Amino acid sequence: MDNCTYEKLDISGLDAWFGDKQALKGVSLRIKPKTVTAVIGPSGCGKSTFIRCINRMHELTPGNRVSGVVLLDGVDIYKSVDSMDVRRKVGMVFQKPNPFPNMSVSDNVVAGLKLIGAASKKELEAVAEENLKAVGLWKEVENDLKKSGASLSGGQQQRLCIARALAMRPEIILMDEPTSALDPASTAKIEDLVKTLKAETTVIIITHNVQQAARISDMTAFFYLGELIEYGETRTIFESPKSPLTERYITGRFG
């Protein structure tokens, strides 16, 4: 693989079902490394299903099915990799901050490594500090490392969850509307953080806020009724989208 054609993620013909209901229809797209891709679209358009296919969480519910090819660094995550390993390589941050309330702030950061027993105690401390610094939380919680993760504010909790995902050194971080439960100041912090994250990793973020997508992403994918309607550079999509559907959605003329 030479550098110009190198793709972090290469998805082709991705279909997904909830039982009999098809939630994704032949989605194909390629994502370059160290970019931020925003996934937008009306509720129920398959955005969440799409990113849950990338870390193999869609298949967890009985009756759900996935077909198609998802190549992570050229390797088919549905054929050649164990689903647990996929999830360690593809981190996820959820809509509602979900730190483990039975763990301290620092334990939350290293929860993944600790629970799979991947590091020594000394290493874990270093990893916790490094990742709390990476999400800009270190200064705020330096003296509260032993407090419960649930004692932090909503915005801090979400950054803690991002630190927890980062601690696994993932190739890709998926974010499912990470700021929809947060106030504007916390949202701004997370947005800044997302922009810095791409120096190290590749980010795919779902957002309902089209302005947010425009602010933080390099590429934008618009989904509608389970199909990828348009995918391209964010500036192009927001200045002059090709599809009238995209245009109607981003200008607020939907529904």
Added chain:
Amino acid sequence: MRMVSRKNKDRVARWLSLAITVLAIIPLLWIICSVVVNGISAINLEFITGVPAPYGESGGGIANAIFGTLIINAMASIFGIPVGILTGMYLSEYATKGKFSSAIRTSVESFSGVPSIIFGIFAFTIIVTNVRHYTALAAAFALGIMMIPIVAKATEESMRVVSDDMREAAIALGVPKWVRTVKIVLGVARGGVITGSLLAFARISGETAPLLFTALFSFYWPTGIDQPMATLQVLIYNFALSGYQERVLQAWGASLLLVMLVVAINIVVKIVTRQKYKEGI
């Protein structure tokens, strides 16, 4: 006019419900008061540290019964609580809609309604009749089984209310299911599990019927867990029916200790629960 009559109705309803509540509480207070009033005079140093005096002699204590109750309860807990937690964990995290799962769920639910004497007879049949003598182990077995449905139900319910967000967070970190279940879901639910276990402990502390068939009684210090053993419950039963004034008084004293044990456990439960809500789970 209508407003006034509505207000009056409201007032009547309030007084009526208050009166009925008081009526319901009276017997409860009566019991507690008579236990305290009658029991307090029996309690002294010898009562708490000595073994029962031979028939006809005065004095003596119930220390062997206190000790016995604690031993049997401890053994029952060592057996009943882990099994109960595992059962609850299974019901909450692994059970499907299949026949096996529903059989387990049904038996756990109906077990908690079975009269305690049945557990006593069961332990009697499979242990006492085989070893041919009364034994504390059989008592612990019977009480342990009684704890299982209580602990299992409490565990299941408190694990069930753990938000799926927690499970998803752990899944997304690539943590295997059993680690997730034990370290995350059970960890988050631990307050409810502790509460359930304490309540189960309090429940078996009041049971007498299963003990009559199993540990029976002893006037001496316990000599081994496979031997008959004195317990507060059976001591109260024996002494209260003995006809000797002093023994009856000692039965009151033992009752007071038992009530205090149960009340103490309930207070601990209250504290544990309050802490759980403080953590904001």
Added chain:
Amino acid sequence: MANEMEYITKINAEIHEMLQIVDALGERVQNALDSKRRGMKDAAYEASVDIQHREEEVTALCVGSLIKYQPFAGDLRAITVALKVSYDLSRICRYLYNITEVLEEFEVGACEVNDVSALLKDARSMVSMSLTAYFDKNRSLASEIIERDHSIDERYRMVLSAQRRAPFGSGDCILLNGLTARIIERMADHACYISSETAYLVTGRRTSYR
């Protein structure tokens, strides 16, 4: 686009009023030029000041809408284009005023003005058409106007060379024709700018013209 946003309707109404003022002024300047009459300067100046105020108002409306609605796609283009169209209109108005200045400046009573008069007529019609194309989002009309710019340029150069070769013309007449032709050529350029903005508004792609 299915339905136009209210703020864009409002901005366009303002631009439409600007156009009406420019059109009316254009007609009066045309008459003044045709009859080589003086005394238009003050009225033209007032009109151009009025237009400038209106342009500022359009700018304020556009900025306000950007802040309030953070528009995207067609809506975003509508606003950026409206900003430029209003600016172009104010420039055109300024040029009309410049023509009245030229008329005031020189002794033009005996001059031959047929060529520049026809040039002005053409440029004015280009301005009206470019605004029609803008309001109707008519891309083909917009590109037609851009095509016409070449002929205006050509005729502008013809006027210049005719003046250079005119043996008996007075200096005033040469200056009148030369300056007016130059001003009109610039007016036509702005009509083309408006048209190229219209093309961008409709297609989302910029064909660099400006």
